Amino acid sequence: MATTTVKTETFxxxxxxxxxxxxxxxxxxxxxxxxQMPGMHYAMILRSPxxxxxxxxxxxxxxxxxxxxxxxxxxxxxxxVGVVPCGVAMPDLRVPQHTILxxxxxxxxxxxxxxxxxxxxxxxxxxxDLIEVDYEVLPAVADPEKALAKGAPAVHPQWPDNIxxxxxxxxxxxxxxxxEADVVVKQRIVSQRxxxxxxxxxGVVAEWRGADRQLNLYTSTQIPHLVRxxxxxxxxxxxNRMRVIAPEVGGGFGSKLNVYAExxxxxxxxxxxxxxxxxxxxxRENFTCTIHGRGHVDYYEVAAKRDGTIxxxxxxxxxxxxxxxxxxxxxxxxLSVLMMPGIYxxxxxxxxxxxxxxxxxxxxxxxxxGRPEATHGIERMVDxxxxxxxxxxxxxxxxxxxxxxxxxxxxxxxLMYDSGDYAAPLRKALDLVGYVKLRLxxxxxxxxxxxxxxxxxxxGEICAIGPSPATPAGGWESATVKIDxxxxxxxxxxxxxxxxxxxxxxxxxxxxxxGVGLDDILVIRGDTAVVQYGIGxxxxxxxxxxxxxxxxxxxxxxxxxxxxxxxxxxxxxxTLIGGQVVxxxxxxxxxxxxxxxxxxxxxxxxxxxxxxxxxxRFWEPPNFTFPFGAHIVVTDIDGETGQIKIRRYVAxxxxxxxxxxxxxxxxxxGGVAQGLGQALxxxxxxxxxGQLTTGELMDYAxxxxxxxxxxxxxxxxxxxxxxxxxVKGVGEAGTIGCSPAVVNSVVDALAPLGxxxxxxxxxxxxxxxxxxxxx
Amino acid sequence: xxxNLTINGKSYSQDVEPRLLLIxxxxxxxxxxxxxxxxxxxxxxxCTVELNGKAIKSCTMFAVQANGxxxxxxxxxxxxxxxxxxxxxxxxxxxxQCGFCxxxxxxxxxxxxxxHPSPTEEEIxxxxxxxxxxxxxxxxxxxxxxAAAAGAGK
Numbered sequence: 001m002a003t004t005t006v007k008t009e010t011f012x013x014x015x016x017x018x019x020x021x022x023x024x025x026x027x028x029x030x031x032x033x034x035x036q037m038p039g040m041h042y043a044m045i046l047r048s049p050x051x052x053x054x055x056x057x058x059x060x061x062x063x064x065x066x067x068x069x070x071x072x073x074x075x076x077x078x079x080x081v082g083v084v085p086c087g088v089a090m091p092d093l094r095v096p097q098h099t100i101l102x103x104x105x106x107x108x109x110x111x112x113x114x115x116x117x118x119x120x121x122x123x124x125x126x127x128x129d130l131i132e133v134d135y136e137v138l139p140a141v142a143d144p145e146k147a148l149a150k151g152a153p154a155v156h157p158q159w160p161d162n163i164x165x166x167x168x169x170x171x172x173x174x175x176x177x178x179x180e181a182d183v184v185v186k187q188r189i190v191s192q193r194x195x196x197x198x199x200x201x202x203g204v205v206a207e208w209r210g211a212d213r214q215l216n217l218y219t220s221t222q223i224p225h226l227v228r229x230x231x232x233x234x235x236x237x238x239x240n241r242m243r244v245i246a247p248e249v250g251g252g253f254g255s256k257l258n259v260y261a262e263x264x265x266x267x268x269x270x271x272x273x274x275x276x277x278x279x280x281x282x283x284r285e286n287f288t289c290t291i292h293g294r295g296h297v298d299y300y301e302v303a304a305k306r307d308g309t310i311x312x313x314x315x316x317x318x319x320x321x322x323x324x325x326x327x328x329x330x331x332x333x334x335l336s337v338l339m340m341p342g343i344y345x346x347x348x349x350x351x352x353x354x355x356x357x358x359x360x361x362x363x364x365x366x367x368x369x370g371r372p373e374a375t376h377g378i379e380r381m382v383d384x385x386x387x388x389x390x391x392x393x394x395x396x397x398x399x400x401x402x403x404x405x406x407x408x409x410x411x412x413x414x415l416m417y418d419s420g421d422y423a424a425p426l427r428k429a430l431d432l433v434g435y436v437k438l439r440l441x442x443x444x445x446x447x448x449x450x451x452x453x454x455x456x457x458x459x460g461e462i463c464a465i466g467p468s469p470a471t472p473a474g475g476w477e478s479a480t481v482k483i484d485x486x487x488x489x490x491x492x493x494x495x496x497x498x499x500x501x502x503x504x505x506x507x508x509x510x511x512x513x514x515g516v517g518l519d520d521i522l523v524i525r526g527d528t529a530v531v532q533y534g535i536g537x538x539x540x541x542x543x544x545x546x547x548x549x550x551x552x553x554x555x556x557x558x559x560x561x562x563x564x565x566x567x568x569x570x571x572x573x574x575t576l577i578g579g580q581v582v583x584x585x586x587x588x589x590x591x592x593x594x595x596x597x598x599x600x601x602x603x604x605x606x607x608x609x610x611x612x613x614x615x616x617r618f619w620e621p622p623n624f625t626f627p628f629g630a631h632i633v634v635t636d637i638d639g640e641t642g643q644i645k646i647r648r649y650v651a652x653x654x655x656x657x658x659x660x661x662x663x664x665x666x667x668x669x670g671g672v673a674q675g676l677g678q679a680l681x682x683x684x685x686x687x688x689x690g691q692l693t694t695g696e697l698m699d700y701a702x703x704x705x706x707x708x709x710x711x712x713x714x715x716x717x718x719x720x721x722x723x724x725x726x727v728k729g730v731g732e733a734g735t736i737g738c739s740p741a742v743v744n745s746v747v748d749a750l751a752p753l754g755x756x757x758x759x760x761x762x763x764x765x766x767x768x769x770x771x772x773x774x775x
Numbered sequence: 776x777x778x779n780l781t782i783n784g785k786s787y788s789q790d791v792e793p794r795l796l797l798i799x800x801x802x803x804x805x806x807x808x809x810x811x812x813x814x815x816x817x818x819x820x821x822c823t824v825e826l827n828g829k830a831i832k833s834c835t836m837f838a839v840q841a842n843g844x845x846x847x848x849x850x851x852x853x854x855x856x857x858x859x860x861x862x863x864x865x866x867x868x869x870x871x872q873c874g875f876c877x878x879x880x881x882x883x884x885x886x887x888x889x890x891h892p893s894p895t896e897e898e899i900x901x902x903x904x905x906x907x908x909x910x911x912x913x914x915x916x917x918x919x920x921x922a923a924a925a926g927a928g929k
Contacts, residue, residue, distance in 0.1 A: 017866050017867055017869065018866070018869065020874075021865070021866045021871060021874075022866070023874075024871055024874030024877050025849075025858070025862040025865050025866055025871065025874075025877060025881065026809070026849065026850065026852075026853055026858070026862065027807070027808070027809015027810065027848065027849035027850045027878045028809065028850070029809075029874055030808075031808075031811070031875065033802075033808070033811075033812070034802075034808035122792070122794065122795075197909055198873070198875075198909060199811075199813055199819065199821060199873065199875040199876045199907065199908070199909050199910075200811070200813075200873065200875040201813075248873075248874065249873065250811075250873045250874065250875030251872075251873040251875060251909050251910055253909070280812075282815060283813065283814040283815055283816065283819075284815075498873055499872035499873030499874070499910050500872070501872070662869045663869065665869070665914075665915070666869050666872055666910070666911055666912075666915055669911055669912030669913075669914045669915065670872060670909075670910045670911050670912045671912075672912055673909075673911075673912030673913070674909075696814070696816060696818075697814050697816060697818035697819060697907070698816065698818060702907055702909070703912070703913075704903070704904055704907065704913075705899070705900040705901075705903035705904060705906070705908075705913040705916070705917070706897075706900040706901050706903070706904050708900070708912060708913050708914070710896075710914065711912065711914055734912075
């Protein structure tokens with residue numbers, strides 16, 4: 001024991017490069033497809049080429065006889081496997097039986113019909129072509145509004161109206177608000193279907209160890225524990241006999257926040273063939289069979305006073321469900337309703353959702369999940385209202401913001417906004433972009449019949465999902481922090497980061513709390529046999545909920561460290577600082593390493609204290625967090641071609657305290673890219689027969705490097721009172737703030753032509769048509 | 776048929792089916808799983824490797840077409856544990872998140888710097904056109920390429 005030299009370096013708040021990167025930049029990370037096992041077989045799934053058809057017969061014999069093929073399974077074989085679960089309970093929810101392989105009917109292009117298992121992926125692919133399926137093709141419907149029309153083909157014959165669910169919410173007195181209004185503006189707004197398009201497609205390796213009755217399932221998922229619970233249930237396997245490992249996961253964006261047929265199917269196959277089996281989704285399958293996002297048709301009405309005060313908002317929301325409910329499908333539009341007032345002070349809302357079955361792949365959570373749709377709606381409507389009242393779009397926003405003295409603020413939709421200063425990011429963004437000067441320039445350009453637009457979006461969002469009563473599977477998160485006998489620290493998190501960088505940010509939290517270096521800490525996630533039960537990574541929750549669980553586990557551990565330290569120092573007055581416990585009276589100290597060794601050696605124990613240094617916490621958040629911000633986009637439009645050029649993109653986001661600015665910038669950039677994708681390029685298009693005509697990268701326009709503008713990312717900081725870290729979440733902010741800013745900008749540019757709204761994506765063709773029609 | 780090729784300085788001689796894709800040779804036969812299959816159609820660039828000094832997409836090339844070639848994959852960049860400047864720059868500039876596109880991005884970035892030792896932002900962005908990243912919005916990748924070029928030119 002020595003006198004103290006205290007380590008003063010801290011890590012939280014610093015731009016620290018990520019600890020997960022060395023394996024990723026050297027090509028040594030292990031994604032599902034990189035897993036090899038002795039005796040491993042390969043599965044290929046035969047899928048329906050039709051959106052709606054009856055299966056008359058399936059002849060698997062030619063495939064079974066093909067070289068290298070071990071077996072072929074169809075829906076008849078998998079009848080004993082449970083259905084793909086929908087995790088949402090609500091009154092009158094119609095839940096079709098979602099079997100893992102089609103039985104007598106197919107409901108969308110890509111519907112799995114049979115699985116071929118062979119000793120080689122090429123041979124499996126060859127054999128899949130030999131399966132003969134006799135289909136009786138039926139009429140399909142792929143558009144939710146067409147599906148609601150009388151006489152439309154029934155997606156599920158038992159429900160001829162195609163209604164999957166309805167949901168109604170009223171807040172305040174909407175009829176009074178509309179009766180008292182000076183002005184009511186109405187607009188139909190579409191948030192088109194999008195393909196999440198994680199760079200790594202889904203993939204599963206299932207390894208059944210018969211002698212142990214143990215199924216190991218490697219799957220590219222955001223929620224390994226929930227997959228274990230639900231897939232074990234589908235397979236009729238005791239949950240403790242199943243281990244789910246999410247190895248390196250190559251992006252998810254919500255598309256891997258799910259339980260998919262293929263996860264159970266591979267488990268089934270492996271138990272049957274008694275060998276490991278691998279299935280890797282092709283990109284085409286990823287387009288047609290992994291969930292899509294958005295898929296809204298929204299009818300908005302906003303009532304306001306002549307001075308711009310918003311009195312009430314009505315929304316009729318048509319949600320394209322697709323053919324089935326996946327894990328959270330019916331929940332997503334409800335998130336839109338929760339967010340529908342945005343960050344504006346109106347207490348009167350009415351929302352009606354109708355979820356509609358279509359012969360398409362199901363929709364579910366995609367980055368933002370319901371909040372981008374809501375933000376796009378309200379932010380477009382505020383601009384529509386401003387145009388109607390001939391008000392400046394910034395002014396009308398300042399007029400309607402919930403002011404900073406009103407927090408916590410109860411919304412008309414039943415939320416309690418935690419903290420906010422909504423005017424601050426807008427003021428900052430207006431300054432940064434040079435708003436006043438730009439408006440003058442715009443006036444000049446308009447005289448020259450040139451189209452320049454300035455678009456503002458001021459968004460709020462629900463993050464840190466969330467309090468368990470409001471979350472289908474529980475919304476808490478878990479953490480274990482343990483210190484080995486040699487003094488090294490391991491964090492086990494129930495979150496499942498797949499690009500968000502929590503191996504770094506959680507280490508930053510622990511390093512500061514314990515006073516150790518980042519190299520002393522290891523963060524482990526994604527293995528149900530190693531990590532205590534957890535919920536996962538989605539809904540901008542990992543740091544705000546999972547990080548908080550880490551923080552509280554650290555507090556418990558620190559208390560124990562101090563007890564051991566006090567015992568070793570024979571003191572009753574000690575401080576833990578800089579990785580040492582210091583006797584406040586004598587200045588003598590003992591290191592974390594000495595304490596750890598003593599705690600495991602256990603020759604002597606402090607009173608009422610067990611050996612070892614380990615602490616586990618399951619933290620239940622008392623509320624969501626509510627980040628916010630302002631994005632301003634300046635566009636120039638080529639009057640000849642309709643080409644949109646983004647001149648400036650200014651993002652001012654308030655995500656509370658920032659643990660690692662480098663990572664936060666990356667989250668904002670990536671989020672904005674996906675928002676821009678929706679605003680300008682991306683759209684999943686099904687034709688009238690239910691064929692996905694944008695079913696590969698040749699036809700689905702993603703943001704690429706040469707298309708992206710430079711994003712000027714800035715922040716204001718309003719800490720969240722919901723958690724001790726003061727963090728709010730930032731994973732989805734860019735996506736949520738972006739699309740209305742872009743569309744508002746383009747509509748603003750075209751306003752002299754009388755344009756009030758254009759639906760996304762704003763392709764040059766669409767803009768050119770608007771220009772051509774007005775000239 | 777029998778093919779001979781050199782990958783990261785190591786010689787391989789192997790009988791392969793004519794239809795075997797180069798990426799599957801790299802991943803399954805050579806065991807170099809850093810090169811990723813992202814789209815099977817040349818459109819995402821996750822499978823980019825260097826073949827005889829040129830960046831190519833290994834998902835749409837047959838292994839037999841690479842007979843006699845010298846190939847460098849992401850695993851061949853670091854030397855004696857020392858990272859290549861492009862790898863180092865991707866790390867420093869946070870040019871990756873999920874990491875799946877990263878090996879291809881790094882190989883494409885090396886090609887950009889080979890062609891334009893001091894690339895402009897526009898040259899970088901056009902050079903990366905064939906490589907999709909869904910996480911970063913490309914901005915930190917652009918910074919990484921700039922930083923790598925500046926460092927490599929020193």
